[in-house]
Amino acid sequence: xxxxxxxQSSETTDQTLQRFMGYHLxxxxxxxxxxxxxxxxxxxxxxxxxxxxxxxxxxxxISQSRLADAMDVERPxxxxxxxxxxxxxxxxxxxxxxxxxxxxxxxxxRGRRLATSAVEAVTKHEELLFxxxxxDTREQVVTALKLIRARGGKDTA
Amino acid sequence: xxxxxxxQSSETTDQTLQRFMGYHLxxxxxxxxxxxxxxxxxxxxxxxxxxxxxxxxxxxxISQSRLADAMDVERPxxxxxxxxxxxxxxxxxxxxxxxxxxxxxxxxxRGRRLATSAVEAVTKHEELLFxxxxxDTREQVVTALKLIRARGGKDTA
DNA sequence: TATTGTTATACTCTATAACTATA
DNA sequence: TATAGTTATAGAGTATAACAATA
Numbered sequence: 001x002x003x004x005x006x007x008q009s010s011e012t013t014d015q016t017l018q019r020f021m022g023y024h025l026x027x028x029x030x031x032x033x034x035x036x037x038x039x040x041x042x043x044x045x046x047x048x049x050x051x052x053x054x055x056x057x058x059x060x061x062i063s064q065s066r067l068a069d070a071m072d073v074e075r076p077x078x079x080x081x082x083x084x085x086x087x088x089x090x091x092x093x094x095x096x097x098x099x100x101x102x103x104x105x106x107x108x109x110r111g112r113r114l115a116t117s118a119v120e121a122v123t124k125h126e127e128l129l130f131x132x133x134x135x136d137t138r139e140q141v142v143t144a145l146k147l148i149r150a151r152g153g154k155d156t157a
Numbered sequence: 158x159x160x161x162x163x164x165q166s167s168e169t170t171d172q173t174l175q176r177f178m179g180y181h182l183x184x185x186x187x188x189x190x191x192x193x194x195x196x197x198x199x200x201x202x203x204x205x206x207x208x209x210x211x212x213x214x215x216x217x218x219i220s221q222s223r224l225a226d227a228m229d230v231e232r233p234x235x236x237x238x239x240x241x242x243x244x245x246x247x248x249x250x251x252x253x254x255x256x257x258x259x260x261x262x263x264x265x266x267r268g269r270r271l272a273t274s275a276v277e278a279v280t281k282h283e284e285l286l287f288x289x290x291x292x293d294t295r296e297q298v299v300t301a302l303k304l305i306r307a308r309g310g311k312d313t314a
Numbered sequence: 315t316a317t318t319g320t321t322a323t324a325c326t327c328t329a330t331a332a333c334t335a336t337a
Numbered sequence: 338t339a340t341a342g343t344t345a346t347a348g349a350g351t352a353t354a355a356c357a358a359t360a
Contacts, residue, residue: 016211016276021283021299022189023208028302029186030229032179034351048327051180054173065341072187074329079343101336101341119173126178132304137297142178144298145185147289187328205350222318231352236320258318258359 032129039125043118044088048073050118052081053107056091057115061104063096090114189286196282200275201245205230207275209238210264213248214272218261220253247271 017023033047040050048071055070056062062070068078082105085091090111093103107115130138174180190204197207205228212227213219219227225235239262242248247268250260264272287295 015215016272017208017215020279021287021295022193022204022279024299024302024306025182025186025189026204027229028305029182030351031306031308032182036179046326047179047183051174058172058174063341072184073327075342076330076344077328082342099337099341103342115173122177122179129305129308130178132308133301137301138178140294141298141301142181144290144294145181148185148286149181149188151188151286151289191328203349220318230350232319233321233353234351239319256318256360260319 035125035129036122039121040118043114043121045114045118048081049084050122052078053085053090053111053115054119056085056105057107057112060106061094063102063104065102067105085111192282192286193279196278197275200271200278202271202275205238206241207279209235210242210247210268210272211276213242213262214264214269217263218251220259220261222259224262242268 036047040046043050045053051071052067055067059066059070064078064082065075067082068075071078073081082091082093086093089108092106092108094106096102096104133141193204197203200207202210208228209224212224216223216227221235221239222232224239225232228235230238239248239250243250246265249263249265251263253259253261290298
């Protein structure tokens with residue numbers, strides 16, 4: 001019990017950490033993130049670039065500010081993501097005549113095609129990763145995750 | 158509909174992304190992460206250093222390799238975390254006579270005291286953050302997250 | 315040979331301040 | 338003045354290769 005040897009072939013008990021949802025959330029997210037990275041690699045997309053592409057495909061004309069909000073990303077960090085997608089000819093920045101400050105983002109045909117392929121791959125990926133969890137539970141999890149998301153920014157005071 | 162203006166005051170539909178658990182997981186994790194960072198700041202702990210400290214407190218004599226496994230962190234990345242905790246006199250690296258390659262990690266009194274305070278703060282933090290989610294749902298979510306974690310590493314092939 | 319801890323390194327993600335051009 | 342996009346920058350997390358000491 002006082003020797004390191006006694007731990008070598010046993011699992012950690014994690015008594016304290018097991019109580020925290022944040023711990024489980026992080027571990028699960030690490031797995032999903034790592035798996036998703038592999039799944040998206042053939043498309044030369046990362047989680048963030050893929051998310052941005054899908055949002056632009058689904059919301060043609062969206063501005064960078066609104067895209068940043070939807071992605072929970074700071075505006076400065078979104079710039080490089082949009083740059084990358086534009087350089088790869090997957091999206092376009094179009095000037096808006098009524099407000100020359102904003103860009104209207106639109107997917108190109110190439111972008112829409114890549115998005116379709118990526119969505120198919122991610123769908124398969126998630127089916128595999130979550131196959132041990134029944135549909136009802138999945139929906140409950142999503143509902144809970146949305147609630148957590150909605151509480152964001154509120155102070156713990 | 159083709160003008161960016163039509164999107165300015167409406168929410169994105171996110172039709173495609175909404176289907177993916179990974180998207181919800183990431184957004185929820187971002188919120189928890191940001192909130193937890195604020196909660197742990199007074200203790201000068203981050204999510205990773207706090208996790209390491211709690212695991213060492215709960216598993217005295219644990220080696221760095223086993224700690225890295227428990228945290229899903231690569232060994233090289235754990236070194237700086239352990240360095241930080243040791244420099245702050247929260248834990249000690251002890252040589253193990255039976256295997257001189259490994260360090261047995263143990264929390265100091267100071268480390269155990271800080272861990273107790275941090276656990277208290279995080280507990281309060283999570284109570285606030287998850288107060289809209291009933292106990293049964295929370296347990297179901299944790300069970301699901303554990304299942305996802307357990308599937309890690311398995312190929313999507 | 316294999317493993318523990320380590321160094322070095324690189325890439326990604328996150329966060330903030332300050333600038334420009336437009337409104 | 339306020340907002341959209343941008344630049345620069347810093348901090349933190351993640352991942353891999355290679356090394357010394359030890360088994």
